[in-house]
Amino acid sequence: MTEWISVTDQLPEEYKRVLVSGDDGVFRGYCWNDGTWQCCPQGSYAGDGLVYGVTHWAELPAPPKKKSSGDLFYDQMVKFCRNGLLETMKKIDTGNLPEAHND
DSSP states (O other), rough: OOOOOETTOOOTTOHHHHHHHEEEEEEEEEETTTOOOOTTTSSSSSTOOOEEOOEEEOOOOOOOSSOOTTTTTHHHHHHHHHHHHHHHHHHHHHHHTOOOOOO
């Protein structure tokens, strides 16, 4: 887990989303260079409110991996899609695509 950093020691890069701790609890937020904090409750910057009493911040953890290693079904689906895409691209390059029908 990332270590908490006191706002008196260091501020994060301006507008970088971080974990914030203070009077209102722990939440995602970002800081302006002047030390003003704003929260990101919905993951967006629009319409968020200013936050007071921030004492510490920490880097956000890395998101979870989208697939686990060794996921045979996922690997087979990726291979199938890539092969299908490559075959279609070859047909486009050689002009061997079937004509579209508007039935």
